[in-house]
Amino acid sequence: MNKQTSNTIAPGEDISRRGLMLVLSSPSGAGKTTLSRLLLDEFPDLTMSISVTTRPKRPGEQDGVDYFFVNAETFGQMLNKQELLEHAKVFGHYYGTPAAPVEALLKEGRDVLFDIDWQGAQQLEHAKGADLASVFILPPTTKELEQRLKTRAQDSNEVVAQRMSKASDEISRWSEYDYVIVNHNIEDALSELCAILTAERLKRPRQLYLVNFVKRLQDGQ
Numbered sequence: 001m002n003k004q005t006s007n008t009i010a011p012g013e014d015i016s017r018r019g020l021m022l023v024l025s026s027p028s029g030a031g032k033t034t035l036s037r038l039l040l041d042e043f044p045d046l047t048m049s050i051s052v053t054t055r056p057k058r059p060g061e062q063d064g065v066d067y068f069f070v071n072a073e074t075f076g077q078m079l080n081k082q083e084l085l086e087h088a089k090v091f092g093h094y095y096g097t098p099a100a101p102v103e104a105l106l107k108e109g110r111d112v113l114f115d116i117d118w119q120g121a122q123q124l125e126h127a128k129g130a131d132l133a134s135v136f137i138l139p140p141t142t143k144e145l146e147q148r149l150k151t152r153a154q155d156s157n158e159v160v161a162q163r164m165s166k167a168s169d170e171i172s173r174w175s176e177y178d179y180v181i182v183n184h185n186i187e188d189a190l191s192e193l194c195a196i197l198t199a200e201r202l203k204r205p206r207q208l209y210l211v212n213f214v215k216r217l218q219d220g221q
C-alpha cells in the first residue's frame with residue numbers, strides 16, 4: 001500500500017498545502033538512486049526532478065527519464081538564461097536542475113524529490129531554505145560502497161576509482177543536512193526515508209489549509 005498522506009489536497013477542497021523540496025545526497029554507490037525509486041513507488045504524488053547533464057548516457061538510461069542529456073553549449077545557454085535552479089560540476093561533467101517544472105509543481109502544492117550533490121543542496125538551501133528538507137545517505141562501510149559501485153557495472157574501472165577517490169570528500173558534507181540515514185539495508189533505509197517525508201509534510205507551516213480548517217472546527221462545523 002502506498003503512503004499518500006491524509007493531508008494531500010483533495011480535488012475541489014478549498015485547502016492548500018505548501019510544496020516541499022526533498023533533497024537526497026550521498027556519495028555515488030550509497031544507494032540513493034534505488035532509494036529514490038522506491039520512495040516514488042511509496043508516494044505516487046511525489047515527483048522526481050529530472051536534471052540536465054552533459055555526462056554521456058549510461059547503458060539503460062533514457063533521455064527525459066533519467067536525465068535530459070545535453071551538450072555543453074546547450075547547458076551554457078540554459079545557465080545564461082537563468083533556467084537552472086542550481087548547477088554544479090561533478091566528476092568533470094555539468095549537472096543542473098531546470099527551474100520551471102519545479103516552480104510549477106511547488107505552486108500546485110506538490111512535493112519534489114531531488115537527487116543532487118552537496119553543491120546543489122547548498123544552492124537550493126540558500127534559494128529556497130523554508131521549502132527544503134535535506135537527507136544525506138551514508139554507506140555502512142567503504143568496502144560496501146566500492147562493492148556497490150563495481151556491481152553496478154555501468155562504469156569503467158577508471159570511473160569507479162575516480163568515484164571512490166571522491167567519496168570521502170562527499171561524505172565530509174554529511175553535517176550540512178537536516179537528516180542522515182546509514183544505508184545498512186534498503187528496507188530500513190526506505191522506511192526511515194518514508195518517515196522523514198511524512199513528518200516533513202505534517203510540519204505546521206506547510207499545512208496552509210489548517211487556518212480555514214481550524215476556523216471551521218471553531219465554528220462548530
Ligand code: 5GP
Binds near residue numbers: 052116
Ligand atoms: P551520476 O552521474 O552518477 O548520475 O550523478 C553523479 C552525481 O551528480 C550524483 O551525486 C548526483 O546526485 C549528482 N547530480 C545529479 N543531478 C544533479 C543536479 O541537477 N545538480 C547537482 N548539483 N548534482 C546533480
